[in-house]
Amino acid sequence: MKNKRTYLTNASFTALAFVILGYVAKFYPASLTAFDSAIQTAVRGTLPSAATSFWTSITVLGNTVVILAICLALAFFFYKKQWKAEAYFIxxxxxxxxxxxxxxxxxxxxxxxxxxxxxxxIGYSFPSWHTASTMMIAGAVVIIINQRMKSSLSKRLLQASLLILAVLVAVSRIYIGVHYPTDIIGGWLLAATLLLAMFPYYDQKRFEWRFQSKQK
Structure with a gap:
């Protein structure tokens, strides 16, 4: 595809930003304390019971079992529709x-x-797995929706809803106290890097398979 180099170049920039942030988090964590603490305090507040109930429910959506189940269900649905490249992409x-x-x-x-x-x-903090995985899958589905649905208000609302849900999962990790805000940023950078790097190859294969009548 003509824009392959552009996507890979952008992926290299987001990867570089991720590496820099990770380096600072590992070797100079004190320099991030003020930033992280300010956001943690703003997000968590006094841990009101209603907010605690909401955020602890939202964070479950980023659990490995839940994300895997969603991916398998989407892949099965896409494959049944003969959208094979989309199924493999997910x-x-x-x-x-x-x-x-x-x-x-x-x-x-x-x-x-x-x-x-x-x-x-359990485990280490950087990057946030919940944040990275939910944004990665939400981003992949947003791409597929953009290619498969005609332009409409419902299309934009669906795409926005997926991204908002991914952001809510990320914020929940700060609220429940298991991640620093910079872990969240790292998760988003990682998701952006992988999506940018993978998209041109997926899109090329999708075009080839449709041209060869291997999928709809």
């Missing part, structure tokens, strides 16, 4: 994010915040 997005996010946590080994947690969890 599955590849989940796999790439799962491997990259998990591996990078061990690279940076950032401890989780020392503030009160509202749920139990």
């Amino acid at each position: 599955l590849a997005s989940f796999a790439a994010m799962g491997v990259a996010s998990t591996a990078l946590k061990y690279v940076y080994q950032r401890p989780r915040p020392s503030i009160e947690w509202l749920i139990d969890t």
